[in-house]
């Protein structure tokens with residue numbers, strides 16, 4: 001599935017949240033959405049997820065305007081894992097994941113025959129089979145995060161949009177979570193604050209600052225010390241990882257004038 005983000009702009013009154021952002025994430029690859037607080041990462045993901053309309057530009061899926069597609073069809077193609085998604089309904093983890101199947105049901109085909117198996121597989125993928133019958137409200141932040149990923153997977157999307165999915169996870173779960181996401185082989189856009197996680201798990205990155213693209217391309221080409229200084233105001237050293245095939249970013253401190 002070909003995803004194209006073409007000159008997307010978002011304005012609210014005088015505020016420019018996104019300014020002519022263009023990128024075409026490589027199909028089946030993981031693209032990191034990076035940048036400091038308030039640079040527009042969540043806004044971009046919500047536009048691509050169809051939750052928010054751009055005020056200019058277009059997002060296309062296989063050439064078709066995403067915002068002109070019907071919601072159900074869009075939801076069968078693309079799943080968005082929002083930053084602080086929550087529910088106060090007394091649902092079990094499995095019932096939460098089952099809501100991901102809603103776009104696959106219709107009046108003509110109310111029974112979702114594969115649904116049960118897809119839900120079980122999604123829970124297993126995120127290591128949450130043991131949480132199946134637990135009440136959502138009783139889960140920890142990291143457990144909720146994994147169950148929400150399972151819900152997104154139950155949608156069987158071609159495009160996966162993840163907004164800071166690792167923010168409640170311990171180190172081991174951050175690594176396994178992103179490894180699994182990579183293994184899914186879906187066209188993935190993932191916003192991350194941790195540059196080392198981005199360096200390790202993303203194929204490409206788009207780096208935003210104040211709503212504009214400041215870097216775009218393969219992670220090892222874009223994540224340079226110069227770019228990090230310019231975008232994050234932090235002095236860093238970028239080196240090859242001694243045992244793995246990706247760079248490591250070591251911070252030396254904030255930029256001093």
Ligand SMILES: Nc1ncnc2c1ncn2[C@@H]1O[C@H](COP(=O)(O)OP(=O)(O)OP(=O)(O)O)[C@@H](O)[C@H]1O
Pocket residue numbers: 012015017035036037038039040041042043044
């Ligand atoms: N309704 C609004 N009116 C004006 N500005 C807004 C509005 N909503 C969001 N913004 C601003 O838009 C900018 C982009 O917000 P966004 O949530 O996309 O950033 P982000 O990169 O995801 O940030 P963070 O890393 O802190 O989560 C922020 O400066 C935010 O304050």
